Amino acid sequence: MARAKNVLFIMFDQLRRDYLSCYGHPHLKTPHIDRLAAKGVRFDRAYIQAPICGASRMSTYTGRYVNSHGAGWNNIPLRVGEPTMGDHLRKAGMSCWLVGKTHMAADTEGMERLGLSRGTTIGDRVAECGFDVWERDDGMRPEGPDGLYDPNGAQAYNAYLRAKGYGGDNPWHDHANSAIDAEGNVLSGWFMENSPRPANIAEEDSETPYMMRRGMEFMEQAEGPWCCHLSLIKPHWPYIAPEPYAGMYGPADFLPVNRTQAEFDAAHPVLKAAMTNPVSLTFARTEVREAVLGAYMGLVKQIDDQIGVLLDWLERTGRMADTMIVLTSDHGDFLGDHWLGEKSFFFDASTRVPLIVYDPSPEADATRGTVSDALVEQIDVVPTFYAVAGGDPEEIGHIAEGHSLLPILHGERTEQPRQIAICEYDYSATPLRGRLGVSVEDARCFMAASKRWKLMHFEGGFRPMLFDLENDPEEQHDLGDSPEHAGIREEMYGHLHAWFRRCDQRITKSRRDLAAISAKIGRRGVATGIYAESEADPERVVKYRGRKAQPWQDIVKNQSTT
Structure with a gap:
């Protein structure tokens, strides 16, 4: 291979x-x-x-x-x-x-x-x-009555179907995702009572x-x-x-x-x-x-x-x-x-x-x-x-x-x-938010799953959910308010909070770049915190040693005479 x-x-x-x-x-x-x-x-x-x-x-x-x-x-x-x-x-x-x-x-x-x-x-x-x-x-x-869900959806596929002889303005629906009855009526696949029927394709x-x-x-x-x-x-x-x-x-x-x-x-x-x-x-x-x-x-x-x-x-x-x-x-x-x-x-x-x-x-x-x-x-x-x-x-x-x-x-x-896997759900644009009566800002929830435990956190003042994946793999027993599992919830929240603290938006410089920045600054003339030249790294301050400059008074005097 x-x-x-x-x-x-x-x-x-x-x-x-x-x-x-x-x-x-x-x-x-x-x-x-x-x-x-x-x-x-x-x-x-x-x-x-x-x-x-x-x-x-x-x-x-x-x-x-x-x-x-x-x-x-x-x-x-x-x-x-x-x-x-x-x-x-x-x-x-x-x-x-x-x-x-x-x-x-x-x-x-x-x-x-x-x-x-x-x-x-x-x-x-x-x-x-x-x-x-x-x-x-x-x-x-x-x-629907307000038009297509996705006007660009299945365009090439529909063209393929029409070229194969499947008729109608939307063969994606009428053939690939629907059945027909004995009279040729389209039985839409959107209606799940038609799911046992074969698609008309x-x-x-x-x-x-x-x-x-x-x-x-x-x-x-x-x-x-x-x-x-x-x-x-x-x-x-x-x-x-x-x-x-x-x-x-x-x-x-x-x-x-x-x-x-x-x-x-x-x-x-x-x-x-x-x-x-x-x-x-x-x-x-x-x-x-x-x-x-x-x-x-x-x-x-x-x-x-x-x-x-x-x-x-x-x-x-x-x-x-x-x-x-x-x-x-x-x-x-x-x-x-x-x-x-x-x-x-x-x-x-x-x-x-x-x-x-x-x-x-x-x-x-x-x-x-x-x-x-x-x-x-x-x-x-x-x-x-x-x-x-x-x-x-x-x-x-x-x-x-x-x-x-x-x-x-x-x-x-x-x-x-x-230590944990993360999953997030933002339901701010869904009817679920309205049924719960929460704000757009609070319509969010997070999952933190280890191999043993799964914590679900909900914004908006709701209590968490917790599942023991080892002893309850079917996730049937919610331990989110169990007094005996308060320590586990605290531990899982610790993992979730650590995840929130990561530097997820610092993407313009790599970690290697960041580690090297301080050394680069020092080699480009920045010499803060040094009391005496004798205490400085001679290689880094080489541009500051042995230099000569005219007194400013002489410069001003020369300006006035000219």
Whole structure:
């Protein structure tokens, strides 16, 4: 095997770790993803930095916490000037390309202020989260009475579908994400009663195989070294799958729901507000969960089959020999667990994601097929890729706040240099804030998770939540007001407060630069605090010794005579 020269960074959307067989699902077999895990390292404690698409991805693409980059919710622009994965990799000589989704909103006001415009290389990169774009598709083209949710969504995919003969003004909805009845009426995938039906599309034309082909088309023509971010939308809703995946799974294959009536009755106020939002109340219904789970599992099975197509192609073309492959998800999906729908809370079903890394380098041979228990964050991928590109992660350590995974992949260490993993949620722009009656400033919460404990802190005067992950892995017993666990809460708050005190905005000078500044000042003539010349370092004050100057009185006298 050769050393990794290129990086294939695969991200799925809303893919739960426990719906892969290598992470323990007893009925949903994913042999191709398992095959990748057997070639690399499967990380068992990988956490996202925000339980919502946009904010999670902005952290992954910048290598920075939400608290640092500020793009805390969907469609909150990533500010101009925020360094990204693409900026770092190009500096190290590696191109960085997007095929698929980013959910990034451009800071158009900031671009205008700085005179940056689309149609230029730098303007396009700033507007696209630092990526050069092969094809961007955020995978969302719903339409309501006020227009399209994303006017740019699925444009190229819709054009592909029309060229294949799929009609209508929005085949993304009418075919890829809807079924039809015997009379040809569109049964929208937005209505979960239609989830058990097959999508009205040939499987090879559905979203996952389409974008997988687009990724292979990019790699076929790419000249390395390159990073390809292959970012696929499924199994994100609408929950509907094409045949043959639509009917593969039924109730006998479903994981039991992780919720109890006691959990609901005693829920923390913020959690209770999340449990009683419309999506969660819908997923609390047994018929809804059973309708959705079969489609969700079918979409995951399709993902795995497409990973098999990809791996076969990479091996056949020789690209497995010099390409690092990273497979992960931007967050999970509650699917009714904890009486919740969607993903916007801190339970493991949302925040703890699959992360599998294959490194072809011989240094990684000793760890192939192993499982790492290290506490990993998604922000670790940026310094990892920078190291693969030949850079020293310390060079960007003042910007990218994660830690390279290469030492673990190469068997040099077993842990990351952190005691907690952080996840943040800014719900200021959501109906949850109104239901709780908190201000925009207080509509924030934070998760600090060690291997044993998970603390959830809520601004706005709410008590914390605390879970013992070792003895309560299902996170059913909230110890946030338990007198016996006051010391644990204090300890976890100590970790959280230490995280808040980090120097997260000091990004214009590296740590090495800062360490060298005092020495540079001394060698450039600054000689403060020295009483006598004899006490000074002769080398540093060489410019001040043996000098002659005319008395100022003589200078003034000469001025008056002239």
